[in-house]
Amino acid sequence: MELGLVGLGKMGGNMRERIRRAGHTVLGYDRNPDLADVHSLEELVGKLQGPRVVWVMVPAGAATQSTIDELAELLEPGDVVVDGGNSRWTDDEKHAEELAAKGIGFVDCGVSGGVWGLENGYALMYGGDPENVAKVQPVFDALKPEGDLGAVHAGKVGAGHFAKMVHNGIEYAMMQAYAEGWELLEKVDSVTDVREVFRSWQEGTVIRSWLLDLAVNALDEDEHLDELRGYAQDSGEGRWTVEAAIDNAVPLPAITASLFARFASRQEDSPQMKMIAALRNQFGGHAVEKK
Numbered sequence: 001m002e003l004g005l006v007g008l009g010k011m012g013g014n015m016r017e018r019i020r021r022a023g024h025t026v027l028g029y030d031r032n033p034d035l036a037d038v039h040s041l042e043e044l045v046g047k048l049q050g051p052r053v054v055w056v057m058v059p060a061g062a063a064t065q066s067t068i069d070e071l072a073e074l075l076e077p078g079d080v081v082v083d084g085g086n087s088r089w090t091d092d093e094k095h096a097e098e099l100a101a102k103g104i105g106f107v108d109c110g111v112s113g114g115v116w117g118l119e120n121g122y123a124l125m126y127g128g129d130p131e132n133v134a135k136v137q138p139v140f141d142a143l144k145p146e147g148d149l150g151a152v153h154a155g156k157v158g159a160g161h162f163a164k165m166v167h168n169g170i171e172y173a174m175m176q177a178y179a180e181g182w183e184l185l186e187k188v189d190s191v192t193d194v195r196e197v198f199r200s201w202q203e204g205t206v207i208r209s210w211l212l213d214l215a216v217n218a219l220d221e222d223e224h225l226d227e228l229r230g231y232a233q234d235s236g237e238g239r240w241t242v243e244a245a246i247d248n249a250v251p252l253p254a255i256t257a258s259l260f261a262r263f264a265s266r267q268e269d270s271p272q273m274k275m276i277a278a279l280r281n282q283f284g285g286h287a288v289e290k291k
């Protein structure tokens with residue numbers, strides 16, 4: 001089949017390649033002309049045969065919104081837009097309604113696999129009406145990993161991004177657990193080769209996982225992570241997971257703590273710990289450290 005793909009960055013560029021390897025035709029558009037096959041969304045839509053499928057793979061928020069706005073003006077009834085970025089699931093219904101007003105279908109798709117997806121395949125979680133999903137199915141089949149697992153029609157519009165959001169919340173907590181264990185092992189004198197402990201855990205243990213494999217890769221590149229600053233950004237999905245937990249009164253202590261740990265990583269000095277030090281000093285005369 002033919003696919004229009006908007007956004008050819010780290011994810012989109014490799015996805016184009018994987019879909020082409022499966023024998024499909026992909027026309028890619030990116031603001032960076034060095035990456036693009038066409039020079040505008042208008043040209044992209046004009047070159048595709050109907051019913052068209054256009055996959056949007058740009059940053060969540062304003063970039064996704066403006067791309068969908070533009071596509072709503074260019075596409076025709078029966079065409080389908082897929083949002084494969086990490087959009088907030090609450091945006092999906094809005095996008096589906098905007099496109100439905102012009103007879104254009106919408107499917108939201110959470111994509112996991114990072115820069116390894118080209119070779120290993122991408123895990124896909126999608127939401128939308130079965131008739132729209134069916135139009136995209138050959139692309140899902142091209143992107144997904146080999147075998148029976150790795151792709152799911154999770155439910156109605158928004159379900160794909162909701163599932164991906166929860167996936168990323170779990171990702172936060174798992175990374176935090178490996179990171180905490182690693183710091184403790186590094187701290188004690190009795191353990192002399194932390195990297196080899198991590199490596200040994202890759203076989204036979206209860207905690208083996210792809211994230212553990214990646215931790216070993218990172219330690220092979222920089223055994224004590226001396227080259228890195230202890231600073232971690234976040235792209236939004238952890239926050240949205242915690243917000244959804246609050247909305248639904250579901251306790252998520254591990255995921256919430258791992259999000260807050262990232263916030264703490266961005267502070268040079270902790271204002272709240274200053275207050276704690278001040279209060280201990282006030283009530284108990286406990287020593288404080290001054291600047």
Ligand SMILES: O=C(CO)[C@H](O)[C@H](O)COP(=O)(O)O
Nearest residue numbers: 112168233234235236237238
């Ligand atoms: O979706 C992903 C992995 O599954 C992305 O890599 C995502 O950007 C990671 O989230 P964050 O930047 O919040 O750590």
